[in-house]
Each structure stands twice: as C-alpha cells, then as structure tokens.
Amino acid sequence: MTQVPCPTCRGPSSLNRTNRWRPFCSERCRLVDLDGWLAERFVIAGEDAQDDASTDAEEAEQERADDA
Numbered sequence: 001m002t003q004v005p006c007p008t009c010r011g012p013s014s015l016n017r018t019n020r021w022r023p024f025c026s027e028r029c030r031l032v033d034l035d036g037w038l039a040e041r042f043v044i045a046g047e048d049a050q051d052d053a054s055t056d057a058e059e060a061e062q063e064r065a066d067d068a
Contacts, residue, residue: 006023007023008025008029012025
C-alpha cells in the first residue's frame with residue numbers, strides 16, 4: 001500500500017483504490033481543496049480567457065481603424 005502526504009493537511013494518505021478520497025486522506029481535506037478552487041485561491045497559470053463577443057468586437061474595431 002503506497003502512502004503519500006495528503007495535499008491539504010500533509011498527513012499520511014493511501015493511494016490504494018479503497019481510499020475513496022485519494023489523493024486526500026479524508027472527505028474534509030478533499031472539500032477544503034475544492035473550496036480553494038471555487039474561491040479562486042488556486043489558479044492555473046496561463047493567458048486570460050476572452051469570451052467570443054469581446055473578441056469579435058475588438059476585431060471589428062481594429063478593422064474599422066485599419067480602413068480609416
């Protein structure tokens with residue numbers, strides 16, 4: 001049975017298939033981690049996403065500027 005540190009509390013956590021919260025040691029630690037993502041305390045680095053409407057508007061504005 002492989003033991004790893006829980007990402008939340010750093011306590012021992014089993015990677016065994018019987019641990020339904022893996023890689024976390026408990027449901028509480030899993031929910032604490034989920035809360036961090038939902039509250040945007042955790043982020044994945046990358047470029048900011050733009051929605052299609054703002055991109056289309058910016059392209060149209062650039063085309064008008066190019067035509068002038």
